Amino acid sequence: MKLPRLAALRPPRPVTIRARILAGVLVLLAAGLVGNSIASALTLRAYLDHRAESALRDAGDRMHETFAHEPRTVRSSQIAALVAPVLGITVIGPDGEVAEQAGDGVPDAINGLTADRLDQVVTFKDHPSVPDLIVRRIPTSGLTVITPAGEVRASAVILTVRTDIDRVTVADFISRQAGSVAITLVVASVTALLILEFGLRPLKRMADAADAIASGAREERLPTYGRHSETDRLAVAVNDAFDVQTRAEDHIRSFAADASHELRTPLSTISGWLDLYHQGGLTAPADLDRALERVDGEVGRMRLLVEELSLLARLDAGRPLESDQVDLRRLATDVVQDARVVAPDRPVRLHAPVLVHVTGDAPRLQQILNNLIGNAIQHTPDGTTVDVCLEEADGAAVVRVTDDGPGIAPRDLSRVFDRFWRAEASRSRARGGSGLGLPIVRAVVHAHHGTVEITSPPGGGTTVTVVLPVSSPRTRPPGPDSTP
Structure with a gap:
């Protein structure tokens, strides 16, 4: 025999209107805030990526424009000033090796990864050799760069923008948004509870009045405030229903009392004649015939009354008539x-x-x-x-x-x-x-x-x-x- 699960035996917990409204409002608010935070984080990440790529392109274009004119010998500090928005500069010597780095340097592996991608903007994400960054390798044949170690005939200059820092910025933004969402939900919960407590007060009073009516206060009615609100319309409808029920109950009580009264009279007459017979008061045949005639008349009266009540009951029940x-x-x-x-x-x-x-x-x-x-x-x-x-x-x-x-x-x-x-x-x-x-x-x-x-x-x-x-x-x- 399979026993029912314990959860199925537990009575369902009552869920109030206040709890349903509060849950609905909080779910909608949370969905809106979370959706807005996600959209904002994605927008911020796209903006940072676009800004880094634009800065890289602009810096490369300025270098092309500057290096196209004399002098063709520059100091590494001049290159760093020229491409100030860019976070990293790597100078590649004539042998293809890294000769100088300025700014926020990157691993030497970037040299080999961009060797065949001249003057292209390349994005690296989740690469095992280098951090997340955007790279542009600019060929500079004939350019001499003066470094602290001496002059270097540069074959290329690699400009880099680190985007892993942007990830940290986005992660920090998301964490702040999460805290803001949590605080907003708490404040909204408290505010919604106060609003619901005030807004549902008419319903609470209506429930109290209904409980009083159920306890026997038949004259009690649900309160109305004359504002033509939904609660007023509900209260009026329920009061009308209570009035109809009260009238119906009064009619039933009156009907039962009247029916019992109408039946009591012939029954009393029949009982009286029967008592007179049992006491020996009907010994003469004429008296006995008269008593039976009266009893038969009262029985006929009762039969007619029962038939009329039965007809009224059928008509009240709406049973169809012949057509x-x-x-x-x-x-x-x-x-x-x-x-x-x-x-x-x-x-x-x-x-x-x-x-x-x-x-x-x-x-x-x-x-x-x-x-x-x-x-x-x-x-x-x-x-x-x-x-x-x-x-x-x-x-x-x-x-x-x-x-x-x-x-x-x-x-x-x-x-x-x-x-x-x-x-x-x-x-x-x-x-x-x-x-x-x-x-x-x-x-x-x-x-x-x-x-x-x-x-x-x-x-x-x-x-x-x-x-x-x-x-x-x-x-x-x-x-x-x-x-x-």
């Missing part, structure tokens, strides 16, 4: 006829002069009409007229359910679509209700990409308007155009 061609006028006709049977004392009228087709889920659309008409019948006094109007306007199907009842108080209009909410003060609850009818209407309408609106003028009456997109004329099924 068929639906004759909205036929659905409205069926629902109105059912309402007339259920409430024969209510005038329920349908106004649908034209066919209107929509694409959607027929059972859910029928449930919209059932809930709207049922609410109008359930929450208005006896004899209240309910009008159902269906029309097509501006490429949309418009359904209006209007009653001439007492209406809804203005303060309650903003809550009519809240789940489990009932306007008890403005509408009768003679036939009860779960408080989920209008929330289901809104959820189904939104699932069909439509809108729903409810209005109730001060004089009385309520109108619920549902707008749904109509089907394309090409997809509408053929059918008779008849008005019920």
Whole structure:
């Protein structure tokens, strides 16, 4: 069995934003400084080489120009003065041997290395016999050089410039640059830390606020400074997310409390009848039948509530609905006829002069009409007229359910679509209700990409308007155009 490596078992170390920014800045700064130092060293080396070669050429040209005229006898000190920029002068006698050296001398081996390179600028680097230098051998036949040892008939003069000294200069420059880079990086690190400490202070405060929220301070929010900076935009976005989460949690708590309350009432009724039965209070057959009827009614109420909650959960989850061609006028006709049977004392009228087709889920659309008409019948006094109007306007199907009842108080209009909410003060609850009818209407309408609106003028009456997109004329099924 192969054991995992120890490094793989160690938890990863947290890397802060401050450390990442600091590391990035230092890497970029170090790369820039090192690159600049290398370029500067190369430029310095090229400049020194070019300067030495130019000095050598200029000195050789002056010697050619001077030796072309009389006198042809010169002292070695005169040659040294003539070629002052050049560091070394070697006089070669008629026998090809070194006769005199002035200035910074070089090994005698340079004589043999330049014997066949007359009047050429030659560069030697890393040669085993001589140091790094630039050489020019100038032929001087007929020239007499007076040296401390006597007169010498010079056959050539070798001018040399030592470049190994330039290498030392470049190496010293590089070492100084390295020290400068190190000091700059240290100073930059300290400065960057101070800047980051100040610049990231809003993020630290945001993190502290987020920790407080995570610890249970639900009213805490991330601080903003009104500067329209990136941190302010982030704080606003996160605060909005916290607000949405808080509202969602409040809705869930309220929903759970309301659902448990709605279920508690029928359960209490069922439990009460069962306790009465166990205590022997239901001995007569008529009493027992009445108890079973009540229990069955409460079970049906619970079943309806569970089905409505399940429907809302599916709609909230965004599950797709059926997508068929639906004759909205036929659905409205069926629902109105059912309402007339259920409430024969209510005038329920349908106004649908034209066919209107929509694409959607027929059972859910029928449930919209059932809930709207049922609410109008359930929450208005006896004899209240309910009008159902269906029309097509501006490429949309418009359904209006209007009653001439007492209406809804203005303060309650903003809550009519809240789940489990009932306007008890403005509408009768003679036939009860779960408080989920209008929330289901809104959820189904939104699932069909439509809108729903409810209005109730001060004089009385309520109108619920549902707008749904109509089907394309090409997809509408053929059918008779008849008005019920």
